[in-house]
Structures are given as structure tokens and as C-alpha cells.
Amino acid sequence: MAAQTPAESPAAAEGPGVPEPNHAIRIGSVWLLLSLVADLLIWFAAGPHLPPGTAGSQADGQQFDIKVMAVMAAPVMIFVLVYFLYSLVVWRGREDDEEDGPPIHGHARIQTAWITVTSVIVLCLFGFGTYELYNSYGAGAGEGPAPIYKPTGAELTTAQQVAPWSPGKPVVVQVIGQQWRFTYRYPQFGGFETTFLAVPQNQWVQFDVTSIDVIHSFWAYQLGVKADANPGVDNIAYTKPTKLGSITVRCGELCGLWHGAMYDYGQVMTQSKFLAWTKATNAHFADITPLLPPYASTYDPTVVPLFRFGKVMKALGLTSAGGGYYPPNDPAQP
């Protein structure tokens, strides 16, 4: 079926001698005006207030991304909406009109233009997104155990992570997801574990997110970080908190009955306050820290070193922590 050039339908004219208005120019001008206004409003008025805010470098980057995409999306949406509204007003059929409309099967130039423009927009967005992903060291998304976008000095081995922290190194926070609470372990500050997330300002923070039961997701909203906590996997995400204040941490992946109540609040502190906090917390938990398993990137909670088990446990035949996969007879390892 060959595409035909649009034919002027004689029935479309209002009457003899009244020329057909240039619909394209009308639609185009309304679109241009509305798009300009919308884009300016988005960029300048709404822009600084867009989620997720600017409390962290990743959040800031994401806010910028959302702003750019909104500015690109607004003209597209306005074009479609203006066109539809215009057509509903101008080309609505009269009640008694039984005639058909003009037989326009297609228009090669318009079709080609549409395909070209949409492809260009889409490819530009892809390029922009990839650049932002690289430029922000991973955009706060969990990158798995071998991140490719990372700040200098990123510490990926356990040995690096337990070495005491010094300024310039990323602060490593291990996020352990369990039903139904996140706990945070600070290997560079003594390996203590706490339920309160504290991070220092203007310092790269490396989150090593793991789980000891089901899949959770560590979502620190103000920091712009989201990394799934998978059992047996070390999922690494980076951010640099920039503004002091409270952090809301919510679990972002359904993890059972109390998933909806799995949230807590943390804080971005100045560096000196943070160091003081680590010292105080280390002291507070000094009685439980030696009882924890040695710091590792992932934990198998059912494997308990035999030397830790007392006589009574062994006599009772308890060889692992509660909730083995198929107790009491896990299939043998292949």
C-alpha cells in the first residue's frame, strides 16, 4: 500500500472561499509557547525542590537527571496533548454528517521525521544516563561485588576494609539486612555493629550491602542510595553525603510480614562528631562485639565455627544457627 500525499478534502472547508486554516502552524505555536513555559517552570521553579533532594552527591545527581528528563519529556507530552485537544475541538464530526473523512493513508516525510526525532531523543537520553552513571560513581545504585564505577581508594577486599580508617579513604559501612531490621557494621572502627546509621559529611561512603536471610533493599532516601541486600552477595554502592541532617532508611524489597515496618533513621554528622560517635558506640557495644562473627563481606548465618559452640550445644546436636535450609538434613554439598 503506497503512502499517499495528504489530499485536501473538499468537505473540510468551512464554505466556498474560506481557506483551510494551517493546522500545523496553529498546533505548533501553541505547543512552542506551552513547552517554553513548562520547561522554564520545571528548570527554575520546581527544579531545586525535586526529589530526592540534595543531601548527598548521588541524590543531587539524581535530582539533576530527573530535572533534565522532565525538561525533555514536557515538550513531548505537551505536543501530544495539544494535538489531541486541538483535533477534538476542530475535527469533531457534526451530528448529522455521515460522510467519511479524507483518505490519508500515510505521509512518508512525517513518518520518517517522527522516527528520526524519537530515535535521536532516545539515544541522547541513553548517552546522558550513561554519562551520569559513570560521572557519579554508580549513581547510588548497588553495583554488586565488583563495582566498575567507584571513587579512588575504594576498598573491595575484607583486608582493606578492616584496616583503620584515615581521612581520604572511603568510610566503609556494611549494611546487614535481616528480617526485619537493618544493622550496620563499621569494620574500620573496630567492627562493632549498631542499628543506627551514622555517616560523615563530605566523605565518600562505601555501603557493602548483604543479607542473612531473604532479599531486602537498603534505600537511604536522602543519600540517594538503593542497593538490594541479597543473601550471600556483597552489593556495593557509593555516595558522598553533603548536607547535615537526618537520613530515612527504608527497606525497598518485600521481605516478609513486617517489611512495611522495616525502617529507621540515621544521621549525617560532621567528621569530628562522627569520629566521636564511633568511639562512643564502640565502647557501648564492647561486650557484644567479640561475640560477633569476624567481619566478612557476606555471612552464612548457619555456619558457626565449632570452637564457638559449648558442650551443651554439641550434646544437643545443634551445629548451626536457627533456620537452616532444610533442617535437620540439608542435602550434602555437590
Added chain:
Amino acid sequence: MAIETEPGTTQQPSGHDPVAAPKTRAWWRRPAWHTGLIGAVIGYAFGHWLGNYWAVPTATSPAIYQQIPSNDMNDYAIVLGYAFMVLGWLGGLGFFNDLFAQMLGRTPRDYQLRDGGDTGLARYFRMTHDHKVVGIQYLVGMIIYFCTAGLLAMGIRAELLSPVHHVFSSGVYIEIVGEHGTMMMMLMTSVILGPFGNYLIPLMIGSKRVAYPRLEALSFWLTPAAFLVLLSAILLGGFHMGWTGYPTLSIQDTSGADAYAFAFGLMGLSMILAAFNILITVICYRAPGMRWGRLPMFVWGILGTAVMMALAAPILVGGMYMIITDRTVQTAFFADRLGGSTYLYQDLFWFFGHPEVYILALPGFAIVCELLPVFTRKPLFGYKVAAAGMIGVTLLSFFVWQHHLFDSGINPDMRPLFMLTTELISIPTGFIFLVGMGTLWKAKIRLTVPMLFCLAFFFNFLIGGISGVFLSDVPADTTEHGSFFVMAHFHYTIMGGLIFAFMAGCYYWLPKMLGIKLDERLGKAHFWLMFIAFNSTFLPLFAVGLAGQPRRVFEYARNLTTLNDWVSISSFFLGASILIFVINFVWSTVIVRERATGNPWNSRGLEWQTASPPPAENFAAVPIVLTGPYEYGVSGSPPVADMSPPVGLLAAGLSETETARAEA
């Protein structure tokens, strides 16, 4: 069966006397849903006993499969019970009768009746070979499933009215969320292909039948089984992992998770069968003259849907099967400690899951492209572009699934790749808008109820599609993933797209399918309430998600209470609009029954050129298609088909071609 020769009767199994009058038996003596129920009960009892026999140790003998001591958490009994229940259900419905009869060398009973010789209401309650009856069965079934899942959604929004005062306990709330999501996502795949695809495709392509009538009937009768198995999860304590069923949560869950996995797998089977039938029917059963370039756009869309179903649903069935074996016979596919991986499930599920959402979106495209020319009185703008859009979406849908896993810890190299493919898929999706807008150019728009729903489709899908672009950007996705932003996005594309198109299809095609017109005023009330309430419900959810509320939570930040309340109240109005539709549907079809035979929309579609409702054989004679179905305004255009071609015309034409070939 060759299309070139005029068939005498539609079905002729060997040994069957085509001339003798069919013998009828009373409705309760013929296999139907009541015998199906009896078979299901017997099957469940047997399966349950078998599972207990294998799994539960008794005083005298150890169990064959070691299992925890029995309470009603015995997964073996439940899964085997369901499996045999489905076999019993199908057997009771009579699906195996023909098979056994032919194996024994006997004539299958009631064959002619099933082919379309049946009359009366009872034929809608039994297994039939008439695709039109199957279409109506699907229509009623789908409305029931949609309304049930919709009631569950009302429960969800009732709970979310307050972050501190709870209507349901936390466990029940998560159950309801999972039931709503799974029921919609698994059953609405066939909400258009089932009723409209099965009913209309043979009519649209000029065929008297479908390729595999038994598979088609089977695909329908599996849906009530899947629906009831899924609902029975409530009796078993529910499942608490949402419709995505991620392990290890799904392995850890109580027996309701078995119902989930089994129901979803069963529906996957139904999808595969329905898809095969559609594919072969369209490829092989087109009338003479029905070239690919003249195929209605609805058929192109359903064809794409069928391709995606046939290729993606087997992965789903495999994934659900692995969940069941992990929960019963102690395999460890998804246990990282024992050599498996939770990522295995995530990849398997989303490899199905992404084509799944396009299975849900594409039929919507199909319907609007089909209806727009009728109500603008213009040819479809850019037929080839539209078809390319359908094919492009179908193909690309298999290449984007990892965008659901951007934050999961997948190989970070994959993320730019999947960001690219996900962005690219918006190009063929955009073709539908080009086609829609071009068809509206200088048209004569008739704002009937079906047209209103089509226009609303474009509005909703615009918002849904653009929000999808926001989600495809990995940095922005970090905040949006797993939040109400995603919820708003997919409700806009699936409900705003598919369900609005479904409504358009109902109002448009019910005169064809039942010969009955739905009330116009109630229809307009339904439309306006649904459109306004839908947007009022889901537009604020974008803000709610970006403000930090995750999905599937019963407690949220107090400062979001006002937004959530607005959304909940709007959703109750949305439910009311669906109620208006159901009332309109039931009232018009059962009580009022205002006849609307003929072609009330003045459509050039081939399906409208035969009576409404069509006779048992669809067409008195196989038509010869002369033009495409969208030739509005083309002066001098012949009718869409020659509905009564002279006898022997095709045979004569064929022999001429053969002679020409021989001479060449």
C-alpha cells in the same frame, strides 16, 4: 484443510456421519462444569492422599520423602492435590473423551453439537469447539476475575487510608497485595486475547473456524482453575511475597505460596495454548485475498501478543516449577548457600516478566488502532508503521528485562546495555502515537463511548510511557525503583492502557458478539467517572513514590497521609465506575436485551459484514477479500470483501494458475 475448496461442513473427524441429525442428551448428562467439579473434587482427594502417603511418616512406616511431621503445612499434599484436581477438572469437562473414544475406535459423542450445533444457555458452561462460545466464556470469566482482583485493590486502599490505624493485620494486608497483583498480572494477560482475540480473529480473517478448537477451549477452562487455585491461597494462610515471588521469601513462606506457584504456572500453560492457536489460525486460515498487508491492525497486535506468550510463558512455567520443587523435594535452585542463586529466579522471572507486561500492553494498542479508523472515518494513518510498531515491541520486549534488576547487584556492565534497550523500546511504542495522531488529522471524529475510551487510552499511555522513560534511566531509577512511582507507571500503562482498551472493545464489539447494545448513557457515565477517578487515583502516586514511599508497605511517612487519603478515596470512585460497567453489562445483556443486529458503527471491518451475532459457521461461504479494512473516504473503493463469491470461482482461478505454471 485447503481454503481454496469450499468445505461442506466444518469438522469431519474420521468415521463420523456428517448427514445424520445429532442426538441430544439432557444438559446434566453431558460433561460440563458440574461434572468438572466432581472430577476436581475426586482428583484433589486423591492427590492429597498421595502427597501424605509420600511425605508423612506414620506409626508403622517412614515417609518415602522425609518431611517435617505433618500439620497442614504439608506442601506435597497440597501441590499433588492441585495437580490431580486440575486433571480431574479437565477430565470431568470431557477434554479426554474424544481422545479415548478415538483410541478405542469409536465415534466421539456429541461432536456436531460441540462444533456449533449446540443452542441455548447451557453451551456456555461446557467444553465447545465453537470459538465464538469460547470468546463469550472468556469475556464473562475475565470480568469476574477483574472484579475480584479489583475488590482486593479496594481492600489495599482501605488499609492505606492511615499509616497508624490498620484495617487488616499486617499478614493479611500482604496477602491481599499479593492476591491482587497476581490475579491481575496472570489473568489479565488474556483479557483481550481471550474474549476478543478468540471470538473475532477468525471473523476478521474470513475463516470459519480456528486452527485448534480444542486447545482454545482448554486454554479457557484452565483459567477458572487457575483463578480458584489462586484464591484458595487465602484458605491456606495466603502468600506473602507479592506477585513477583522472589526467593528465598517464597521458599520460606507457608502453604499459600504453593497455591501461588501452581496457579501462575497453570495460567502460563493456558497462555501458551491460546497463543499457539492464534498463531496458526492467523498464519494458515486467512481467506483468499487477505494478504498480510490487508490484515486488520487488531490481528497484528494479537499476533505479536501471541508470539510473546508462546516464547515467554514457558520460562514462567519453568520458574514456578522450580519454586515448587525447592519447596517440596528439597532442590536448591534458589539457595545460595547450597549452590543455587536468588539471581537465577530473578532473571528467569523477569525474562518472562518483561514480555508479560508487553503482553498486557500490546492488545491495547491493537484495539485502539482497530477502532480509530471507524470513529474518525479515515484510513489508519501509516499502516506499515503501526505494524512495524507491533513487531518492534514484540521483538524488543525480550531484550530489556534486566531493567528490573538495576539495583540488585547484577554485573554493572549490563546496566548501560539494558538502559539502551529499554530506551529503544520506546521508539516502536511511540509509533502508536504517530498512527493515532495521523488518523485524527482532519478526521470526522465521532465521540461514541468506544471512541472516548480509545482517546483516554492515548492520554493514559502517554503518561505511563513517559514515566517508563524516567524509570529506564539508571540514576533516576535508584530512587524510583521499588517505590510507588513504579506502581503509578505500570497502573497507567496496564490499567490506563489495557483496561481502557478492553472497555472500548466491550462497547464496540458486544453488538457483534451478542447482538445486544450496551446502554449509551450508562456507558458515558462509566467512562467519565472511570477516567477522572483513574487519573485522580494514580497521578498523585508518582509524587508519593518520589517522596520515598516504597511498595507493599502498610506503614508510611505521616506527611504522606493526605496524598494517600486522596488516592484511596479516588480509588473507591474508580471501583464505583467499574460497578457501573458491570451493572450496564448485566442489565443490558440479561434484562433489557436491546437488539443491535447488523452494523451499528458502520464499520468496514470484515467481522461486521456477517450477521450479528454470526451464524455457527461464521460465513455462509468463505469470502474473497478485496481491500484492507480501513478504506474510509477512498472514492471508488470496492466493499471490503465479496461475501458470496460464485461457486467454483476459486477452483477455476487455481486451475488457471496451475495451467500457467505448467506452461512456463
Added chain:
Amino acid sequence: MSLPVRVGTLAIAFLAVVGGVIFVVIHYLLASPPTVDYSAGVTPDHGQTVNVVLQEDPQTTIGNRPDWVSYFIQDPKTHAWVHTTLFKVPAGSMIHMTVLGYDGCTPARNPFWGKVTGTVGNVEYVNGKSTRVLDTWKNCSVGHTFSIPGIGLSVPMASPTTVKENNNLCATSPCTSGPKATITFTFKSPTSTGDYFWHCRIPCGGGFIDGFGGPMQTIGYMTGQMEVVS
């Protein structure tokens, strides 16, 4: 079918559907274990002491889940044991909790939860002896925890500690005799009203992988809610 027959059938079908929905909602969706009321007769926000008594049992012989561990709560008026995990306390009061731990020991998945947090003095009293930390891996000392994350409370529940006791645990429920550990602690109920969920952090009970299935996720067994009222 004639019009009156159609109308009649429709009406019956409609009533059947509505009745079915209401039945399912009331019987399955809204059903809940009872809430034990400890707030009656207590003035909230006055720092008054309320005594709450619980026990945790290794089996639940009442009901249809014989292998599930469960908490029971004692009714303050009748002193009968109620099979529920929902209780009500007044806001701003001192909650003095006594738990009878009849269940045996299980190592914790995360030994961090062996530390007492959120109580007065960050201590608990196990059989009268003040304790801050219990090593769940080394000694057979902990069966469960009682944790209310919303107020930062987490208290490991001690268990009988010898082999003999662990092999002869109470076999019926609610338990009235059998080896047990008595745990007491005090915490302040919050001033803002609402529902605060509590749960156990040490999974046990075979067959529920990764621990937290079954009773761990079922209200009325090892998880529940503390309703704070004013």
C-alpha cells in the same frame, strides 16, 4: 428465559456473590487473635507500672499447628493464658514484663541480638540475676528474643540451660510445668499512641528455611503488636 425468571436469577446470583464476599472478608481477612488489655484502670502518661506476663512454648497443642512455637499472654484479670500476641498498654507508663521461657535454646542467626537494649538500665533479669549480654552461640542460654524495633527494645529470652532440661521440654501448651527460665525487664511505653510491632529474632522450628517462616511470621505465634493507648 422470560423476564421475571431472568430478573429472579440475577437477584439470587447478586445476593450470593455479595454474601460470599462478606463471608470471606469477615471470616478470613478480618479475623484476628484477641487483644489482651493491660491498659484498663491505668492512667496513661503518669509513669505507673503495668505488669505484663508472657510465656513462650516449644509447641502449640491448641489450634491446628502442633509444631509451631508460640507466645502466650496472661490475662491480667482472670490470669488465664490466652493464645495471642496482641496486647494493649497505656502510654507513658513503666511496663514491667515477665516472660516464662519454656522453650529450649537455639543459636541466633545474628549474635548481635544477644545484647539487651531499650530496657531500664539496659539489663534484664534471668532467674533473678542481672544480665546485659547473652552469648547465643556458646552457651545454651537463649531461646528467643522479645524485640520491639519501634522503641529500640530487644531482649534475649533465656532458655533452660542443661542438656537434660532441653530434652524434656514442656509438651503441651499453655505450659504450666516443665523446665523454664524466668526473665524480667522493665521498659517505658512511648508517649505517642499507635501499634508497635514486636517479634522474635531467633528462628527455630524445623522446616522453615532461612528461619523466619511459619510461626515467625504469623501473628499469634512469634510475632505480634503492642498497642499503646491513651
